[in-house]
Ligand SMILES: O=C(O)C1=C[C@@H](OP(=O)(O)O)[C@@H](O)[C@H](O)C1
């Protein structure tokens with residue numbers, strides 16, 4: 001840090017004055033990788049994950065599973081994005097199980113998904129993470145664990161750090177009721193382990209709308225793909241039947257949310273970006289890029305599993321009702337657009353890796369742009385931007401937000417670009433390769 005409080009770790013974001021023209025292979029989905037890793041630890045034999053994500057969030061999940069006695073091995077011979085994985089679940093009886101320490105980093109999928117896993121495995125565990133992880137909402141998980149009979153010692157914080165002492169799973173009730181308006185991950189976390197409870201589990205949500213509906217659809221889809229009977233029952237309840245998970249072998253889709261910054265580069269430079277292996281059918285929220293970028297003026301096509309986006313001469317603003325984790329990327333494009341944008345239904349982004357609504361507004365204004373926080377989102381208006389040092393707040397999506405804007409704003413620098421390792425460790429190199437394809441205008 002400098003005396004001004006601004007980190008000296010500043011990455012000069014590449015500026016281009018012509019269209020990019022690139023094909024970019026995107027590493028595996030964080031949300032799919034961490035769901036399948038966790039389910040593999042509950043399966044009744046070794047499972048294989050092909051083309052999984054290798055990043056900080058997936059490593060934290062793997063380390064947590066290993067701490068509970070699972071074995072995670074890299075298979076020999078690997079493709080562009082690292083080795084496939086074989087996950088052998090923990091054996092049912094562990095002699096002398098001690099208290100396990102779980103580092104959640106800043107990963108929502110680890111801090112929300114792993115405590116219920118510990119509960120169904122009957123393992124005592126202490127959970128903590130990065131400094132900001134202690135600010136992220138957790139109380140519905142703590143609440144649900146208590147409803148399942150566990151003791152949670154959190155000194156009344158309702159969040160990290162805490163120590164969990166589970167009850168034998170056979171005594172657990174088959175219903176829990178929580179307020180999941182702060183994160184869809186609260187519901188997902190409980191559904192993922194529900195089949196391991198003797199009566200299965202029904203999760204009732206009581207409160208305002210649950211955000212990120214695509215991620216909930218993904219949870220049901222993933223559970224069904226490994227043979228678990230999982231359904232939504234009514235507007236605010238989901239149920240998972242009890243049963244075993246047979247060992248599985250699955251291919252992880254590329255992370256379509258992480259495709260966002262590269263597609264945004266096509267949009268920002270009137271260039272073309274192609275993403276191979278784009279699934280024909282998916283529950284990933286990133287599939288919304290097709291409609292979002294079309295409405296912003298792009299030309300989007302899908303052919304033989306390649307998504308191609310060509311950016312427009314004039315980038316249009318947009319209204320998006322539930323952009324979930326896509327919001328920082330949409331916001332970067334909105335700051336370059338010629339008309340106003342409104343991103344709504346994302347109040348819960350205040351509880352993400354950082355308060356993303358405040359961060360986006362602060363950073364757009366730092367660049368001379370116009371943005372304001374709404375009760376449930378962001379309003380962004382056209383304005384000329386100038387160079388500045390964009391802060392990332394240890395948030396991978398704020399770092400890529402800065403990189404996108406840097407394409408159009410000469411001299412922009414991004415603080416702590418390395419924070420992209422949360423879900424995309426090779427981001428800086430991938431970005432350099434992308435910009436090297438730009439033709440001079
Ligand atoms: O279940 C998941 O994998 C996720 C759910 C969403 O969480 P929220 O519902 O908290 O937005 C999303 O933003 C996050 O990046 C990943």
Ligand SMILES: C=C(OP(=O)(O)O)C(=O)O
Pocket residue numbers: 106107108109325352353397423
């Ligand atoms: C919100 C996000 O992550 P997490 O899984 O940590 O909640 C994200 O990746 O945008």
